[in-house]
Every structure is written in C-alpha cells, then in structure tokens.
Amino acid sequence: MVEHEKIYMEKHRMTDKVLISPNTTLYPVPVVLVTCGNREENNVITLNRIASCNAEPPMISISVRPGRASHGLIEQYGEFVVNLPWPDMEVVCDFVGATTLRKIDKWAETGLKRLPANQVQPPLLADCPVNLECKVIQTVKLPSHSLFIAEVVALHADSQVVNARGEVDFDLAQGGLVYRSAIVRERPVDNFRPQQLRASVHQWRDNRPA
Secondary structure: OOOOHHHHHHHHHOOOOOOOOOOOOEEEEEEEEEEOOOOOEEEEEOOOEEEEEOOOOOEEEEOOOOOHHHHHHHHOOOOEEEEEEHHHHHHHHHHHOOOOOOOOOOHHHHHHOOEEOOOOOOOOOOOOOEEEEEEEEEOOOOOOOOOEEEEEEEEEEHHHHHHOOOOOOHHHHHOOOOOOEEEEOOOOOOOOOOHHHHHHHHHHHHOOOO
C-alpha cells in the first residue's frame, strides 16, 4: 500500500461504530411537494419517500401512508404531480407536511399558485422550478405505506434550470433545491410548532415576488 493510501485509510477508518435502531437514513433525501386530486378539488402534501425506479419509460415511485387524505385521492384518480421546491420553500414544505386538508385550507394558508397540467388532473405548482406529471401504473401495499409506481408523462421546468441539451440541470438552480440528510420522516420533529410554522409560512406567502 502506497503512503497516500495509508494516510487515507487512517483518516477515514471507523473506530466508534454505535448500534442504533434500524431506520431509513439516506443521504441526500429529496423533499418534494406532491399535488393530487382533480382539477376542481386538489391537495398538496410533502413527501421525502420518493425515488427514480425506471428509465424507459421514465418512472418514479412515492410512498404514502393510507391514513393521509392524499392517499385516497391518489388511489381514486391514479395521478399526481411531483413539484420540486426552491430552498426558500423549506418552511412551506414543513407546514404542508405537518397539516391536513381535513382541518385547514392549505392553499389559502400557503398562497401556493396552481397551474393546469397537460396530461393529468392535479395542478402544477407555479412556485416550484420543476414539475413532473405522473400516472400510477402499479400500487404495492407495504406494512406502513402504499408504494405508488408511476410513469412520468410530462415534465415542466423553469427555463433557468434547463441546460443547452434541453435537460433539467440542478447546478443551474440558484441555491440548489431542498434536501435533507437524515432519517426519512413523516413530519418535522425538530421545532415542530404548527403556529410558529404558520406565521413563517404567511411571511413567505406575503413577501414572495408576485
């Protein structure tokens, strides 16, 4: 072994492993806003259980708890839109993920702007730079969640994040996107204060560009 390899091994060796409870820790974990429902009645939820799962045709999968109101909407209509938020929308993602349409009007609280989709009924979020229209092709029932596997049937992107090849390039996104590096959770566990979140969301809503 050459000297620089020895130095690397010494620097990165793991000597203090701790056994902890099994969980779904990944790095990074994307945070997305998913819209579902139909053109007249729709909802928005926050998810971080999402993955690319097929290339041709392009497919993604999302996991949703059956108890969530959006689960029934996705099952009923078989469609959803994945919206990738800007970094300054992290508080919006926390608020949307910690509330339910059964108790509040998320659209009024957040001020998120909706645009009609091309191929599906749920709306796009105009505030997000990338929107993926998806149609469910298979549902897998798991112990705690339903895994919805869906084909991406349309993709929208702000021009500022599209490169010369006509592809979404996140290096062009100012400030990147919203990611977490920890356990994939159902809702924020740190600073989980709904009223404080609501005040922060209203500040974002009332001060963002028209």
